[in-house]
Amino acid sequence: MSDLTRDQLTHLAQLAHVNLTEEELDRMSGEVSKILDSVAKVQEVDTKHVMPTSHPIALTNVYRDDVVGPVLSQHEALTGAPEVEAGQFKVPAILHAEGDR
């Protein structure tokens, strides 16, 4: 039985940029623990002779030649932007400096 603490859930919410109320934190630490338990069943499988894999198909070395292809126009690129200025995506002020992440 995994026991996700309230602190761990708070941390997780911060990482995901999700605001949770006190009430939600209380309720969800229990709920998320249950989800973790369900997923933890996978760990019962004996993987001693299984190579870790990140891809379902046993492919390696899929590459592309270094040749320029079609790109979006600036207009197309910015179509989905909530706000645009000077050909760029306009985003809210960011509190920390670039490279400070």
Place this chain on the structure above:
Amino acid sequence: MTATTTLTFADAVAHFEPVLGFEIHVELNTATKMFSQAPNAFGDEPNTNVTEVDLGMPGVLPVVNRTAVESAIKLGLALNCTIAPRSEFARKHYFYPDLPKNFQTSQYEQAIAHDGWVDVELDDGTVFRVEIERAHLEEDAGKLTHMGESGRIHSASYALVDYNRAGVPLIEVVSKPISGAGDRAPELAKVYVQTIREIVRALGISDARMERGNLRCDANVSLMPKDATQFGTRTETKNVNSLRAIGYAVDYEIRRQAAVLSAGDPVVQQTRHWQEDTRTTTPGRTKSDADDYRYFPEPDLVPIEVDQAWLDRLAAQLPELPVERRRRLKTEWGLSDAVFRDMVNADALDVVEQTITAGASPGAASKWWMGEIARLAHAADVAVTELGITPHHVVELETLTTAGTINDRLARQVLGHVADGEGSPAEVVEARSLAVVSDDAALTAAIDTAIASNPDVVAKVQAGKTQAIGALIGPVMQATGGKADAGRVRQLLAEKLGLQA
């Protein structure tokens, strides 16, 4: 804000041993991006070098750039690394608008190259071996411009994002902790970055222009008491983007941390920012649990497998590396350590080599480039190669000098005029009538005048004080506007005064 206390550098390194570590990001000069076919180009209109992949659109499929992988393998080989037979890409998660996917595609558990080393040669010739932890492939992020009244980040009201740089291939080279440099730590820092820069240039995999951000350095610094074996708490100074600044940043962090530790306080583990104007670092974000990037394997990309045949093929393409080239040239040219080192520091190896190839002797090429041309460059505050003087000019100048058409003094004058854009040395000599006076009749007249107007000197010479003849050469040179060959004048004077030539 109160001013930060620092110790003097000498005090700091007398009590503490600095430990350094570097992360260098090298932007590759491939034609396209790491995972998309968009051009990898600098200075274009914003958001014109982007595809759906670079904008993190749903459902897109990245495909790896083969050339970027090969560049990483070449750099790994040049840094004496082991190339991983198999490595993967991973997602590094963080929320920041410079990457619209909310993750950076990077490598995590297994880097494509690991456990290498590079020899770094300090200014006095001391060789310091820096061990390389790993070199991995990843992608660059977009460029943010913070907008607001003061233009400063903390008071910015919004930011503009250009994704042209998002997805540009990067190799991150991570060093192992470097200790034992002592008071040479700032110099080592600078020369290490310089060494990596010249290697990637020699490999032709990056333009490595620091002012454009092609090569960016994060410098980790910590201190430990002289007799300690346990490393101290480190700070990471971000984006120190010139070679000079790297030395200063390390120097400053050593002095600052020494003051903190000497006052009995702990060093705070944090990111710091380099301030070019004050040559100090200022605190950035304190390292915290926000550095939880939740890496996981990138499911859209398949592993890279490097077999021996691929490795051999790339190894065969490696050019002569800068350190080997320097050793070879130094031997071939037979120059002294000091002269050769000055040449390296002046970034003049290429131009000297071209001058020698064009026909000058190593001694002559070195004499002009490191002599009068270096002096002109210093006065103009530019590199020796930026004066407009070419290897062919130097060869021509040397030919004119050897043939006796001009003497050294005139040659220096000619170089000044060549730098001013007056043409080749031969053209300058012609246009300004600078050739030495070799006409004995003209010289004889000047010599007769000198003898006639300096009877006391003549008396001395004839009384056996032959060195006094120098006092007669001066007036002759003056009379001919410096265009006489001093050796010839001396000879003619000696004949006139009846001395053994």
